[in-house]
Amino acid sequence: MNNLVALKKLIDFELEEFNNSLLNKKPSSLYEPIKYTLDLGGKRMRPLLNLIACDLFDGNVSDAVKPALGLEIFHNFTLLHDDIMDKAPLRRNQPTVHKKWNPDIAILSGDTMFVQSFQYVMQSPTLHLKEVLDVFTKTAIEVCEGQQMDMDFESQLNVSIPQYIKMIGLKTSVLLAGSMKIGAIIGNARAEDAQHIYEFGKNLGIAFQLQDDILDVFGSSQKVGKQTGGDIVSNKKTYLLLKAMDMADRYKKEELQLWMHTTNVDPVEKVEAVKSIYEYLGVKALAEAEMQKFYLKGLTHLNQIPCNQNNKDQLINFAENLMQRES
Amino acid sequence: MNNLVALKKLIDFELEEFNNSLLNKKPSSLYEPIKYTLDLGGKRMRPLLNLIACDLFDGNVSDAVKPALGLEIFHNFTLLHDDIMDKAPLRRNQPTVHKKWNPDIAILSGDTMFVQSFQYVMQSPTLHLKEVLDVFTKTAIEVCEGQQMDMDFESQLNVSIPQYIKMIGLKTSVLLAGSMKIGAIIGNARAEDAQHIYEFGKNLGIAFQLQDDILDVFGSSQKVGKQTGGDIVSNKKTYLLLKAMDMADRYKKEELQLWMHTTNVDPVEKVEAVKSIYEYLGVKALAEAEMQKFYLKGLTHLNQIPCNQNNKDQLINFAENLMQRES
Numbered sequence: 001m002n003n004l005v006a007l008k009k010l011i012d013f014e015l016e017e018f019n020n021s022l023l024n025k026k027p028s029s030l031y032e033p034i035k036y037t038l039d040l041g042g043k044r045m046r047p048l049l050n051l052i053a054c055d056l057f058d059g060n061v062s063d064a065v066k067p068a069l070g071l072e073i074f075h076n077f078t079l080l081h082d083d084i085m086d087k088a089p090l091r092r093n094q095p096t097v098h099k100k101w102n103p104d105i106a107i108l109s110g111d112t113m114f115v116q117s118f119q120y121v122m123q124s125p126t127l128h129l130k131e132v133l134d135v136f137t138k139t140a141i142e143v144c145e146g147q148q149m150d151m152d153f154e155s156q157l158n159v160s161i162p163q164y165i166k167m168i169g170l171k172t173s174v175l176l177a178g179s180m181k182i183g184a185i186i187g188n189a190r191a192e193d194a195q196h197i198y199e200f201g202k203n204l205g206i207a208f209q210l211q212d213d214i215l216d217v218f219g220s221s222q223k224v225g226k227q228t229g230g231d232i233v234s235n236k237k238t239y240l241l242l243k244a245m246d247m248a249d250r251y252k253k254e255e256l257q258l259w260m261h262t263t264n265v266d267p268v269e270k271v272e273a274v275k276s277i278y279e280y281l282g283v284k285a286l287a288e289a290e291m292q293k294f295y296l297k298g299l300t301h302l303n304q305i306p307c308n309q310n311n312k313d314q315l316i317n318f319a320e321n322l323m324q325r326e327s
Numbered sequence: 328m329n330n331l332v333a334l335k336k337l338i339d340f341e342l343e344e345f346n347n348s349l350l351n352k353k354p355s356s357l358y359e360p361i362k363y364t365l366d367l368g369g370k371r372m373r374p375l376l377n378l379i380a381c382d383l384f385d386g387n388v389s390d391a392v393k394p395a396l397g398l399e400i401f402h403n404f405t406l407l408h409d410d411i412m413d414k415a416p417l418r419r420n421q422p423t424v425h426k427k428w429n430p431d432i433a434i435l436s437g438d439t440m441f442v443q444s445f446q447y448v449m450q451s452p453t454l455h456l457k458e459v460l461d462v463f464t465k466t467a468i469e470v471c472e473g474q475q476m477d478m479d480f481e482s483q484l485n486v487s488i489p490q491y492i493k494m495i496g497l498k499t500s501v502l503l504a505g506s507m508k509i510g511a512i513i514g515n516a517r518a519e520d521a522q523h524i525y526e527f528g529k530n531l532g533i534a535f536q537l538q539d540d541i542l543d544v545f546g547s548s549q550k551v552g553k554q555t556g557g558d559i560v561s562n563k564k565t566y567l568l569l570k571a572m573d574m575a576d577r578y579k580k581e582e583l584q585l586w587m588h589t590t591n592v593d594p595v596e597k598v599e600a601v602k603s604i605y606e607y608l609g610v611k612a613l614a615e616a617e618m619q620k621f622y623l624k625g626l627t628h629l630n631q632i633p634c635n636q637n638n639k640d641q642l643i644n645f646a647e648n649l650m651q652r653e654s
Contacts, residue, residue, distance in 0.1 A: 026472070027472060027475045027476050027479055029475055029478075029479055030471065030472060030475040081434055081435070081438060084431070084434060085431040085434065085435070103430075104411070104412040104478060105475075105478075107408055107411060107412065107434060108408070108412070108471055108474055108475055108478075110438075111408060111437075111438075111441065111471050112468060112471040112472075114438065114441060115464050115467040115468050115471065116468070118445060118460075118464050119464045119468075122457070122460050122461075122464070126457065129456065129457065130449070130453065130456065133445075133449050134449075137442050137445050137446045137449070140442040141439060141442050141443070141446075144357065144435055144438050144439040144442065145353070145354060145357060145439075147435055148354045148356055148357040148432075148435055149354050151356075151431060151432075151435075152354055152356055
């Protein structure tokens with residue numbers, strides 16, 4: 001078993017090699033934004049989960065490290081394109097590519113990263129290549145579907161909680177799940193175990209996104225790294241908002257809708273008001289319970305995998321840390 | 328040997344199957360624009376060249392038909408994203424996706440098509456999978472590089488003819504070349520012959536793009552399917568313009584620059600004026616000679632392939648038709 005620090009080092013080394021290779025590539029207007037994006041940092045959660053999953057089955061993690069990097073490049077490609085669609089000015093406290101350069105460059109650098117991600121995922125061992133690519137492309141399609149659903153929700157009047165869970169399942173979770181499944185496949189896991197690890201990742205991902213929703217409102221703004229309440233300001237249909245609309249009586253619902261539909265409102269005031277409605281309705285505790293439910297469901301899948309308990313504990317440890325994060 | 332009509336039928340059948348499969352996919356806001364794009368039609372040149380190349384080596388074209396469709400989907404994905412960047416309102420006389428829907432949907436439907444193109448190219452025979460994917464991803468990266476160079480040229484004062492040829496080589500030709508090479512690989516061609524067919528496709532592609540430049544100015548607007556002179560109106564740095572700037576004396580150069588830099592000019596008048604400068608300088612004949620040079624260079628590569636002359640004649644016939652097109 002490799003410890004987490006060692007796995008993280010493998011990824012950082014590979015990523016640095018890749019980033020350095022971009023320095024000499026032409027046209028630089030295409031490659032500079034790619035290097036910029038990857039240099040912004042991040043938890044490198046997807047490649048880490050990929051290597052941990054490979055390690056879980058005592059696989060050779062050096063076989064998985066190139067595909068792992070491919071997953072990180074893919075994730076960053078989706079951020080690049082999502083930021084255009086969301087008109088986001090900042091990413092990790094730095095200007096987004098479409099702001100620092102322009103949307104055309106963000107589209108095209110993103111497309112290029114997409115191809116590069118395939119080039120890395122393709123470096124899976126030949127024996128597993130087809131299976132890995134099947135998981136990867138299925139995942140990539142689902143991520144696009146999730147992003148489209150998210151955009152559709154903006155103009156959709158009634159979004160149900162199951163629809164919301166489906167959307168975050170596609171937009172966020174399948175990539176965590178797919179990353180782990182690819183690691184398991186490269187680690188020579190049996191098909192049923194690779195599927196268990198996929199389900200673990202899928203449920204963990206949903207729990208993770210629900211926590212994101214909670215932290216956006218109730219996290220400490222310093223630790224979250226952005227102003228809290230951004231989702232409230234933009235009327236984003238999160239689990240908290242949808243649950244509040246479900247729970248509220250007629251009067252509270254009207255109050256909530258008034259805050260959502262009034263323009264030119266002071267954002268700090270709006271966040272405080274909506275937050276106090278959430279507190280009144282107790283939706284934070286409900287969201288936490290939902291999050292816990294998905295996490296525990298994930299664990300039942302992990303428990304069914306007949307592998308070394310030490311390896312499993314490392315994964316559980318990593319997941320618990322994710323679930324207890326404050327940002 | 329399969330005749331062209333039979334090969335075209337294979338592609339049309341596969342494409343129709345794919346298009347029908349999109350009908351039931353959700354979210355429909357993601358999949359409708361994909362079906363719309365592919366329904367707009369087109370010459371299906373890339374999949375055809377792929378199958379012809381496979382056939383040239385007496386390969387089994389049914390092995391190549393899924394990757395062939397992947398190449399067509401990939402090409403249409405690039406059109407979708409290029410149209411956003413070029414702010415093009417029309418494609419094949421119909422509104423472009425970013426106009427009919429919106430740019431966000433065009434970005435995301437394009438991304439989805441990109442994944443779908445991989446899913447089809449991945450259906451190459453296992454024996455050749457890695458090699459095919461290497462060619463495909465290298466090609467895809469180069470197409471992005473070519474598009475970026477084209478965008479860079481817009482604000483670049485001095486673009487040389489060799490730079491221009493390099494740009495169209497990447498933006499247009501490598502996909503024709505790569506399509507043929509993939510067909511040859513699936514047709515079990517020897518490595519050197521697959522490379523010859525690649526070079527044939529590359530040179531044919533450059534000749535094809537030079538002809539596009541000529542047709543935009545000197546083609547019949549009815550046959551071209553769009554107003555002639557669009558490149559002149561938008562000051563696009565084509566072979567004709569770059570050659571004219573090279574050839575012109577000080578006075579003609581000033582005249583040309585005046586037309587390029589004057590805003591609020593009548594487009595019909597501008598097209599006529601620039602066209603008459605082109606005629607005065609004889610750049611049409613020079614462009615045609617350049618086009619012929621690349622085409623003949625391509626043929627020397629084709630000639631070095633030791634295969635059935637009948638098969639070769641079919642390819643030459645197809646290429647000659649391309650070179651003599653009026654639209």
